[in-house]
Structure formats: structure tokens, C-alpha cells
Amino acid sequence: MFSGKPVKATFKCYLPPAQTDVKTSPIEPPIKLEPRFLPGEIIVNEANFVRKCISPDNGQDDLWGRLICTNFKVSFIPQEPPPKQKAQLSHLLLGQHDISLTCLEQVVTVNDTRGKRKVLGSNKKLKFNPAELILYCKDLRVIRFCFDEAGPESAKKVCLAIAHYSHPADLHLLFGFEYQGLRYHEYKANPVNGSDPKGGTQIPFFDRPSDWDREIKRTGASEWRVCSINEEYVISHSLPEYIVVPVSLTDQEVKQYSTSFSDGRVALWCWNHRNGSALVRMAGLKDPLAQKKPVEKILTAITKSHRQRQEVILSDLDKSLPNIQDIQSAFVKARQICTLDPFEESEERWLSAIENSRWLEYIRMFLKHSAEVVYNLEGRNVSVVLLEEEDRDLNCVVSSLVQLMLDPHYRSLNGFQSLVQKEWVMAGHRFLDRCNHLKKNDNKESPLFTLFLDCVWQMTNQYPAAFEFTEAYLTVLSDSMWIPLFSTFLFNSSKQCNDLLQEFAKNKAIPQDENHTVFFPPVWNWSQQFSSRDQTLFNNPMYVGKGAACVQNGEVKTFQRTKKAFSSTMRIPSTSHRNGVRAEEEHFHRRGSLVSELKADFSPVKDESPSERFFRDWFSRPADQQGLLIPLVLPSHVVLWKLFFLRWVPEACIPHGGPATVYHKVSQLVDEIETLQSKLRQYKGASPRGTPVPSSSGPPKDQTRMYFKATSPGDSPASPDILNSSFPFSPVGNLCRRSVQGTPISKFLNGAKTWLSTETLSNDTF
């Protein structure tokens, strides 16, 4: 479009590109794209005349450009800038064709002559000149570069550089340290231009007693207290410095008992139910054969902290849930199925392949187990101790899921972020090992956090009005794991974080601050990555939060699920109902029951357990979005998270469709409502005396809360062109093997081979 080439239809835009586009938009001179670098970023190696493969069959859509490897990313600079992508989430630190080195899962080169593949590691040799480079990314992108026109030596060098720099020998070598150090000094030198790294985030980090205190007060956990026995990490290297323990335990007792536990991880309080029951997580004993006394003491203390002195339930997650290797292998399989090339290959046995990966099965197991814990806390009013050998993996998933189900606070954006901070970052989830940032030990790699995000997505999918954030937010959060600039996902524990940062501060001449995160910010300050407009994509327009009170005088009062079922009762007009049936109903009466007798013989239904009854009762009532939420864990209701798994696959992208179309519509409506509300406030302000304005329910003052705005009279209705099932991401620029537009069906048409050739030809005629 910009280069004056004939306009050509692509699969993304089904119809030929509208010529009017060119006329209406001012013709911009072709911009020579220059690589953009962050402070401290340097080019390590590069190759020119590299081809990024997009359509392997004819190569027409392929991009030519420069492939650069820096100490932060792999960057591809196309010679001609592609047409601007409207409304695509744009990253402030990474361009459309960039991949951070941390995001590389596997670097594979392909030999020219025999098509031999070689996986490149750090300091590997390459005996042949690579014809192709395939980058498998942690965020499920698969990117191919061809070197047919590039100098063979430079191609080889850039491949080796990418392989080498994506395997840092030491955590210090991750680009984040370089970047944040420079950024700190830049900010200090010129505080006006630099944004405050911590600015805007009001997330409690749980690295100080006050954060825990607030949480104790918020949940009404009056029988629990903050204990500072782990200051300087004296009892445990992986627990936070401040932990919450039963009031009946003295600091000395905590210290004493902790020695029996793995890494000193004595019971760690997570959350309290208003009925008095508590959720606690705990590691296993160092020596399983040793005396159980410390455990008993702690359990007694937990019991004492329960208002009704209720017993404590131990929930051993190691026994009932898959281990981290199982989870890793399930994820690897699911990822393979979803990124398999060509697309049709996985189509035939798609369902059983997904099943065989076991990913969805594991999601269900975690949700189900968490729901059982919820039953104990809520239905039985007993405290639950989650038990895991190290208390740093499965416990993170289950404890945070339980809290999401029970406490609406965590379903708000800030609440959710504080939950991750509390149950993952401060609880010592080994992000460094599980993400395998250093690619040193594959055995320790496991996508626990991804699994958790998928579980959360399943809940948002079932209860779309209960969460303040969108699935785009969850996806972006998972992507942030692979950008090594945020302290959140880089370390195995808060101690490791502290130690490294102190060392780093010394090296970079950064004065010690009481708040170390100031110079190594967490991910939660989203303005590091996205513009404020793009951040509105995180806001769920359907959210029924505490602030989102409903119409006061209108019909709708609270948001409730109506029990309008497509039930066995056929709904015919009520008059006809009266005609026939109602009169006879009065005669119905019953005699002594035979049911109990019959049940033994006939009933295929086994007796209901108390927990089954609890769940059945709960599901039979309308759900309160601001109350307890229990996910359905039936296999038919736990489904593949398409945005996460399929967003980069062009063949799977529904043009003008997908959930984004609903998001678009509802956002506009909410924007309109907020505009009306602000207008009401204006009127209220303008007419101080006695106008009949009911007090507004406090909608946010920020008028740009919604990504899509209501259309004003002059505008044409918002075009849905930008919407597709990958929104706000775009699969454009990724390899696409679609033989028939929109339809990977050639596989199914073996009877019509002759047709395929002509179909392909006719597609090329316009």
C-alpha cells in the first residue's frame, strides 16, 4: 500500500483492501525503520537481507530486512514498514517483530542442503551455513527467518549470537540489571522526564509488616499476628521477612518449630474467612520420620485461632495433584499441538490430542481441589492447611485460587496483583527456576504460573462479570514473565532478590534505599510496558465491582444470574397453561413414600456426599458476583484458552469475530454510561440547590476507562475491521499456511484433488 505495489488481498483482510483507505489517509512518506534500543542495549551481531517468512508457498508476503541480536532482544527491521496496525496492542519496549532473548524457548537452524535441523545452545559450533533460523518462543510464537540472500557468514554469526545470548551464564547478565541501573541514574539526573518507576502502583508488596497488618484487619483475622522472627531471613531463606502466625505462638516457638520444616517454612497464614476459619500453607517436615510434635503444636495453635476452636484439615497437595514435571510435560504437549505447522496436521485428531496433553485435565484438578478447600473453609467452617513438600509450587496455585473464589477483593485488578505478590512472589515461588530464565536446568522448568493464569481465565470465562480485568490482561501478564526487566518474575525468593539487588546496587553505585523495588520495579507499574490508552484494554467493561452499583430506581437492582433455564418445562404462553393443566394440579396429593425402598433397587445415583450437596446447593442459587464463586469443573466446561494458545496462529484467527466483538460492544455501552454519569455530576455541581439528583454511586472520574468509546453523532459507527479473535494481539507477521482462505479443509477433500489446484489459482486472480 505504501510502496505502490498492487494492492493484494491477504487472509487477514478477506476482501480486497479498500482503495478508499489510501485516499482518505494522507500518504506518508516511507519511513526508514531504525532499530530502537533501550538504555544499555547494544548490538551484538546482525545480518542484512534476511527474509522473515510469512507465507511459505509463494513468499509474496515475506518481509525483507535486517536481523539484529542485541543483549536484550532479537530484532527484525523490515526494509519497508508494513501498513500500520490499527488498534493492536503496542509494546513500549518491544516492537512487533522483536523477541526478548529471555522469551526464546529454542533456537533452531536448518541446513541448506539436507534440511537438517540443529538446536543451538550456548557456545555451540555450527558446521554448516544455516539456510533458515526458527525461533520457538515462550509466548508460543514461532518465527522463521531465511538467509537465502544474506551473507552466509553473517547469517551463521547472528544465529550463534542469538543462541549464545539467550543462554546467560549468570543471573547478573540478564539485561534487566544493566537497564534498571542506567535507568535509575537517568531518572536521578533528570527526574522530570523519567517516570517514577514505582509511580502509580498501590500494590502492597508484603515486604513490610504494615501490608500484612492491613490484610489481617481486612479479613478480620483477629487471632493472627505479624511475626518478624524471619527478619534478615534467619529462620527461612524462602519465606518473607514478615509472616503471619497464630497469636498463641510466641516468636521463640515459631523459631523453634521452624527448624523441623523444610527450609524452615513454618506455617504461613494466607487468608481468613469471616466465619473464623483460616487458610494456611505449610512445607513438609525435613525428616518425615522425625517427631510430629512441631506439626501438632502448630495445628493446635491454628485451632486456637479459630473462633469456634474448630479442627484443622490438612490438605496434602503432593498426594492429590500432578507434580511439576507432569505439568511441564502437559504444557509442552499442549504448546506443540497449538503451534504445529502446518495447521491442518493437528486438525484431524485435535480433540484427542488436546486431551492427551492432559493440560485441561490438570486445570480441572487444580480448580476442583481448590473448590474442595473452599467447601471446608466456607461450608464446614474449618481451617485448612495446604501441605506441600516445599510449599513453593502447588501451594501457590491452590492458595491463590481458593482466595479468588472466596474473596471478591482479589477479583479486582489491584487485589489480583496483591494476591500474586503475596502468594507467589513473597511466598517464594521459584520464578527463576520455573521460568528457566538461565536455561540451565530443564528439570526445574514448570509453568506453574501459566497454569494458575489459565485457571483464573477459566473462572473469568464462566463468570465474565466477576473480574475487573480482561483475558488480555492475563495474557499480557503471562508475556511479562519473558521480559527480564521486572523484579516480579526474576527471582526464586525475596531473599535472593534482596541479596542480588544489594550486590547490584553496590556495583552500579546506587545508594541503598529502604525500598529496593524503586530501582528494580515490579511488573505492576504497567506504564513501563504500555501506554495508558492500551492499559484500558485490561478493564473488563462487564465487571460488577463494589463501585459498580446498579440502577437505583430502575428495575435492575443487583446482578444475579437468572434461573431462566432451557428447562424441561416448555415455555408456552401462560394462558394455554391455565387452560389445560392447572386445574388438575389441585388434585395431586401423595401417599406414603416408597422412594427409600425403591432407591436401593433402582437408583443409579449414589448417595450424595456433604461436599457434593454443598456444591449442588450453591449451583442451584443465582451466583453473587461479589460473593463466593465456584467454577464448574466438568470436562465440558473447562476449555482451551484460545487467546493464549492460538493468538499467533493466523489460520485460527476469526476475522471480524471472536470475543473481541462483544468486548467492543459492551465497552462502548459502559463508556456511554460513564459519560452520562459525569454529566449528571456536572449538573449536580452546577445546581447546588435542591435538584433531584440522587447521589452518584461513585464511578471512576477517569473518563478514559474504556478502550472503545461511545460513538458521537458525527462519527460513523466504529468499524469492526480491527476486531478478530486474536485481538488485541495480531497474528499478522507470523507464518501462515492457509491454502484456502479461512478454511483448512483440503485435508477433508481427498476426493477432489483436481479442484485444489484451480482453487488456488483462482484465489490468486484478484
Added chain:
Amino acid sequence: TFKYIYYAHDITYFCPFTGALRGTVMVTNYRLFFKSMDRPAFMLDMPLGVVSRVEKIGNASTRGDVSYGVVCKDMRNLRFAHKQLEETIKKSIFEVLMKFAFPVSNGLQIFAFEYGQVFPENGWKVYDPIAEYKRQGIPNESWRITKVNDHFELCDTYPSTLVVPVNIPDEELKRVAAFRAKGRIPVLSWIHPESQATVTRCSQPMVGVNGKRSKEDEKYLQAIMDANAQSHKLFIFDARPSVNAAANKMKGGGYESEDAYQNAELVFLDIHNIHVMRESLRKLKDVVYPNIEDSHWLSNLESTHWLEHIKLILAGALRIADKVESGKTSVVVHCSDGWDRTAQLTSLSMLMLDGFYRTIRGFEVLLEKEWLSFGHRFQLRIGHGDKNHTDADRSPVFIQFIDCVWQLTRQFPAAFEFNEYFLVTILEHLYSCLFGTFLCNSEQQRLKERTVSLWSYINSQLEEFTNPMYVNYSNQVLFPVVSLRHLELWVGYYIRWNPRMKPQEPIHQRHKELLAKRAELQKRVDELQREVTNRSVSSSSERPSSPTRSITPVQTFV
């Protein structure tokens, strides 16, 4: 109009989800009603039309109880038992059901003929073929409306109003009819408003083993191609697998040879026949009823091949829509008789191509046109009131179509004016025999004036069936992704009897709420605006600076 027929105490209903319940059964000429007073109170209300078969279960009990199984057409089975016949019970529930669930087999009348409900709107008037063709711009210089089938003489399974190429006189149509199975000649279903590319439908040509040809038929297809100046090609989509199409030659049928039909290209869409589809749905019922198994859900689902069939049908329709929209080429669609797979393909491609059919009334028109008037054999495929449950002519062709529509609504949740409940309601009344809409096999047989149309009921409470998220992008052509990645089992229909499957439309619910809130706020703003205006008029001549409404509401349907 409901007649009380039978009622008995002490009936046990074996609910597969909650266990045995004791209560009272009442049967009218329309429905079976079971009510239990056990806690929690339970009611079962089922139109007799859904009954496929009733049978005694022999080894039911040692205590002399009699047990019956009722197999239903709508994805469920029921089981009842009662004590050995007492004096007071003159007839067993078995006999009652055997008689009244199968009125056709017993010389009784289907209930729709007795149902006398009056609705504000007459649904039979929803579809007027002349008006619909006019909407499409027909007649025009290339296409004309013919009355040659006014008395169903040309083809007794076609409607009386047909659209054919202008330059083919009625006399020639008769010779074309002689070459097409059951006389179902190619006629226009839809025309592209800009390119004039058309979707036409017909039955297979009677080629036979000897490769018979018909000059008139060849000329006729040439005329269809010539009517579209944009393309010098004509695509013939044969819905069948090529093997099946070839096998039809043995029975005198077959497919167009590309030698005989110049410039035509034949494509087989590989959609299987009614028997394969029936078997697939039977397997699906095994997998989903009464309970779905915790393990192997997806592979069990895969083994039914149901979603694969759905995929092939949608893929075929997508290719038709693609040819017409992107290729600007006219297409001819047929299978063997042109009333099953052909109806699926034409109606689905029209749904993709034309936003009108995505409105509630438009969809009604689409069904009336492509399914009812063009003779999808509902009576035969469903077997209304007929006890012969093994009839090989029964097949879930129409259910498959509605499933495909549901798949489209999932991929394009804002593109349809109707909601899931609308589709479920249509399928409920496919069997209920309450309305006349889905009775009979053809327009000729259908006795509209003696029954009530389903659309009378639906159109008199549109709000129930409206998708609040609908955005009328009428010119948008929908191109779904026909991949198992995006096709799902329609849980809200196939598993709706399972009480664990809570039907949830929370998004719709929430949206309705937001709409109500907007209306409320708009009202308040307007009131205040008026007040301010009045006050400022009374106090001074100054006008308020802000206009009353700076926003136009998003198009919505409450």
C-alpha cells in the same frame, strides 16, 4: 384445547440425576406431566411429540412393579415404574403413551391441529416469497419469477414460486425437470446485490451409468452462468463424497461431467448422508446422556464424529460463500435429492453472505424459504407422531443445521439478532407438534391455515429471543474459521437436561442490565436538562451551552 387423558398416583420416575422420585403422572393430548412432592419438589413437563419409542423393561423388579423406558428425540431417556396394575388404574401408562405419543400411527390427529392459541401476529405471514425475491432485486434483467409450478405440476416438492433465468421459457423448464431427480430443477436461492453472482439449488442430474446428457439442462446451467457478467465460470458444488455421487449412477443419478458442462467446475464437499448423521447423533447421545464421563471427554466426543460433520457442512457453506463473495462466481448446489445437505449448504452460505438472515425475522424467512418451501422432509426426517422409530428416513439434518448456526453465533457473537434460546426453542418445537411449522414434507402438503405458526409465538415475545449485543453490520460477510479449534459441542442444547450444566447467559444478562442503566441515566440527564433549561429560561434568556444529547446510543435492542 388440552384434553385430560390419564392420570395416576404412585408412579416412580427414575431421574438419572437425582434418583428415584415418586409422584403423579398426568397425560394430556399434548404432554406428559410428572410431579413429585419429594424434597426438593420436582416437575417434568414433556410434550408427547418428543417421544421416539416406549418400551416395557422386563426385568425391572422382583416386587411386581412394572417399568417403562421412554426414549426421546431430544437427547434424553425417561424411566417410569408403577405397581402391578391395580383395579383403580384402568390403563397402564405404557398403553396411554403408545397411543397418544403416536397419533399418526393410531389414526389420531397431531396436536397442532387442535391447538387454538391466538397470537397478536400471524407467523404464517412472515414469509412472502415475492417480497423476499423483491428484497433481493428479483425480477431483474437476468432472472424472472415463474408460476409454472403454481399447482405443483412441475415439481411437487418445490414451492409454487420459483426464480429462473429470464431466457429459459417455462416449456424448457419441464424438459430440464425431466433430467433432474424428482424434477427439482436449478432455481435461484440468493443473488449478490453487487456482483449478481447467484446461489442456485437443485437435485442431482439423472446421468446414470451410461452418462446420459440433457441439452436443455446444459443450456440451463449456461444461462445461470451467463446471468452473472463478472465470471466466465460456474461452480457446481456437489455436497456428497465423490464415491457416493458415483454410486448414485447405479440408481440413475450421478453428477455433472465437466465435458458436458462447459466452463463448469465440479466440487465434491464430502458431506455424508442422512444415515451417517443419524448414527453420529446416536453416539453423541451415548456420550452426553445422562452424564458425561470425567475422563476421556474429548476423545469420546471425537469418536462420535459429530463435530467433524459439523465442520464439513460449515466448510462447504464457507466455500460457497467465498466463491460468491470473493470469486464473484455463481454456484449451483446439489446433493442427491436437494432437500437435505443442499438445504444446509444454501441456507448457511446465505447466512454468511446476507445480514438480513441474521435478524430474527430474516432467519424465519430463511427457514421458511430454504427449508420449508423447498421441501425438506420434516415429517419423514423427524417422524412426527409415528411409532416406527427405526425408520431409516429419520435423520437429524435440521438439528445439524441449527448447530452450525449456533457455531456461527459463537464465532460472531455480535452478528446475530437472536440468542441461543431462540435456537433451542426452534429445536424444541421441531418435535413438540404444538405448531404447524415443522409438520409435513413440503409446501404442497402443509396446511397452514389449520395450525399455528411457531413464528406467531416467537414474534409475539421477541425480547426473549433477542441478543442484546447485536450490532447490525448488515454488509458484513461472515467468514468463520472452520477448524476444530473453534468448533465446540453445543452444551446448551445437547446436555441441557443435566442439572449440573447450568445454562448461563451472564454476558447477555449483564448487558441487558447495562442497557437498563443507560436508559435510566439518560432519563435523569434529560430531566435535569429540561429543568435547567426551564430555570434558565425563567431566570434569563441564556441558553445552556451543552446540548441535550451529545451521544447517540449504540444501536441496541432491549
